[in-house]
Amino acid sequence: MKKALITGITGQDGSYLAEFLLEKGYEVHGIKRRASLFNTQRVDHIYEDPHVENARFKLHYGDLTDTSNLTRILREVEPDEVYNLGAQSHVAVSFEAPEYTADVDAIGTLRLLEAIRFLGLEKKTRFYQASTSELYGLVQEIPQKETTPFYPRSPYAVAKMYAYWITVNYRESYGMYACNGILFNHESPRRGETFVTRKITRGVANIAQGLEDCLYLGNMDALRDWGHAKDYVRMQWMMLQQEKPDDFVIATGTQISVREFVKLSATEAGISLEFSGSGVDEIATVTAVNADLAPEVSVGDVIVRVDPRYFRPAEVETLLGDPTKAKEKLGWVPEITVEEMCSEMVASDLEVARRHALLKAHGHHVAVSKE
Ligand code: NDP
Ligand code: GDR
Numbered sequence: 001m002k003k004a005l006i007t008g009i010t011g012q013d014g015s016y017l018a019e020f021l022l023e024k025g026y027e028v029h030g031i032k033r034r035a036s037l038f039n040t041q042r043v044d045h046i047y048e049d050p051h052v053e054n055a056r057f058k059l060h061y062g063d064l065t066d067t068s069n070l071t072r073i074l075r076e077v078e079p080d081e082v083y084n085l086g087a088q089s090h091v092a093v094s095f096e097a098p099e100y101t102a103d104v105d106a107i108g109t110l111r112l113l114e115a116i117r118f119l120g121l122e123k124k125t126r127f128y129q130a131s132t133s134e135l136y137g138l139v140q141e142i143p144q145k146e147t148t149p150f151y152p153r154s155p156y157a158v159a160k161m162y163a164y165w166i167t168v169n170y171r172e173s174y175g176m177y178a179c180n181g182i183l184f185n186h187e188s189p190r191r192g193e194t195f196v197t198r199k200i201t202r203g204v205a206n207i208a209q210g211l212e213d214c215l216y217l218g219n220m221d222a223l224r225d226w227g228h229a230k231d232y233v234r235m236q237w238m239m240l241q242q243e244k245p246d247d248f249v250i251a252t253g254t255q256i257s258v259r260e261f262v263k264l265s266a267t268e269a270g271i272s273l274e275f276s277g278s279g280v281d282e283i284a285t286v287t288a289v290n291a292d293l294a295p296e297v298s299v300g301d302v303i304v305r306v307d308p309r310y311f312r313p314a315e316v317e318t319l320l321g322d323p324t325k326a327k328e329k330l331g332w333v334p335e336i337t338v339e340e341m342c343s344e345m346v347a348s349d350l351e352v353a354r355r356h357a358l359l360k361a362h363g364h365h366v367a368v369s370k371e
Contacts, residue, residue, distance in 0.1 A: 001056075005029045005079040007064060007086030007112070012190045013130070014085050015042035017233040022046060022056060024237070029077045031062040031070075031086065042190050064108030071115040078121065081240050083128045084112055087160075090194065091134060094156035095313050101155050106162035113170045113178070122176045126240045129167040131180040132160050133225070133251070133319045143322040146182065146249055153314040168247070177245045181236055184251035184321040187341060188229040189348035194371045196258055197226065197345065200265050205349035207303050208269040209357040210296030211368050214303055218310025220259040220282060223318040227252045228336035235332045242330070251321020252334050262304055264339060268346035270294040273304070280306050293350070296357075 004021050008014040009030025021028050032040060040047065040059070048055040060076075062069045064086050074082075087105045088094060094101040109129060116125050136144045137153035152158045164180050171178040191198040196217070203215035227250075235250050256264075259275060262284065266273045270293025273284040284304035289297050297303070326332040356366045 001025060001027050002080045003027045003029065003077060004081045004083060005031070005074070005077050006083045007031045007062075007108075008130070009059070009085070010039055010042055011085060011089070012042065012188060012192065012229050013186075013233055013236075014083075015190055016188070016229050017083060017085070017236060018043055018057065019046055020233055020237060027056045027058075029058045029060060029073075029079065031073060032059045033063055034061055064104045064111065067111045067115065070111050071118065074112075074115050074121065074125075075119055079125055081126045081128070082112065082116065083130075083236060084109055084163075085130045087130065088156070090192070091154045091156045091316075092310070092312055094154050094159070098155035102159045102162075105156065105159035106166075109163035110166050113166060113176070116176070117170070117174055122170075122174050125177075126245070127167065127170075127176060127178040128236050128240055129163055129178065129180045130236075131164045131167075131182045131247070132157070133182060133184040133249075133321060134316060135161055135164060135182065136319060137316050139318060142318070143251075143253065143320040144249065145322040146247055146325055153316050154312070157316075171245055177240070179239045179245045180247040181232075181239055182247065182249045183232055184225040184227065184249070184319060186227045186229045186232040187345065189345050190229065191345070193369070196222075197261060197342070198349075199371075200258075200262050201342065201345040202349045204262075204265045204269045204271065204303075205346060205353040206356075206368055208271065208294035208297060208350065209353040211353055211356055211360070211366065212370075214305055215262075216305055216307035216310070217258065217262070218307065218312070219315055219317075220257065220262070220306065221317070222258050222315065223255045223320070224258075225251045225253070225255045225319055225321045226261070226338045226341065227334050228341045231334045231336055235326060235330065238330045238332055246329070248326045248330065249321050249323055250326055250332070251323045252338070253321060253323055254338070255318065255320045256338060261338075261342065264342045265346050266303075268343050269350060271297055271303070280308050282306050
């Protein structure tokens, strides 16, 4: 039985990858951080009681900032494959916490690679690094492919650039099987609530059910190549099954703006929108409503506004990937379109919003966290 170790198993990708590997028959180990509240919601459905004999899903406390802890876990597990998905993954937050972001995202990757080497596992253990389209930042070529020069635009992207190159360096220096997946944005109903797609699908669902009045966003002109996380974790595994290690761009090859994603999501929630104004004065006004889906919304309501608080010190305006190499060499093709993904995300958030609205109608306090 193959063993995999996943950092970031409690995150969006970690949870889908763990499911995928369990289905493939792997024994799956994951690193979770100690928190004052339970933080395993995304993997609770695959949790196995460690008292059960032959349990194939195991969590270890750890942190990418803690070398001795990583070394101990690697020594204990001796994994065939390591997927380094753990990161401070929020670009805007990386401007607030640049040093921590570098410690986790850049040096955390080095710690893992070095621990593998220190333990003499470099010929056994295959390594996947969660690299990112943010490396392209101020884009030098459209669309972006494996040979496009990098121009990172945030502390997050700069840290991930170190992680990218140290992965290449360990491959070239020590013959390690180490790969970078340069993944463009990918989303799902499990996406963190403060990334823009989920903020939008959750926002329109709450507005439809009368739990919120207005959604405040930053740069609505930003263009992204959005895929589905489920499609993308399949590729993470495929990359480690090749004869030789290599780096691959993973993207859909299509892009839409944040504004278009708002429109798509609102439509899914039964709300038609018209955008007017520009810059910080841009608003979206309701022009038609499906009362079954959005009983609390009226024509003429302004439900989206711009809040400059969400602008970034340096922005990545446009990203569009060219996944030709992954298609040709790995046979990877994305199966889920951005429209299908948006529909799934809104449906999931509407279900939660309906439950909350029902609780509220019965006098219970319902707190809607926002950021
Ligand atoms: P998430 O933010 O959903 O998950 C991040 C994971 O990393 C969580 O499990 C988190 O733990 C864990 N983590 C954070 N800090 C530490 C730390 N100090 N030590 C150990 N673990 C830590 O990200 P995604 O699942 O969306 O992304 C997975 C990886 O892929 C990340 O590295 C991200 O940067 C990268 N990436 C993501 C893309 C996307 O569009 N989703 C695109 C390209 C790259 P906790 O749950 O406790 O917070
Ligand atoms: P990104 O994702 O920065 O691309 O990083 P995010 O969803 O945060 O932003 C996408 C674009 O939307 C604009 N935007 C807003 N973003 C947020 N979060 N909140 C807002 O209110 C808002 N309004 C507009 C942003 O300015 C940006 O242009 C994600 C992360 O998953 C990274 O870890 C990963 O590496 C990259 O995708 C690829």
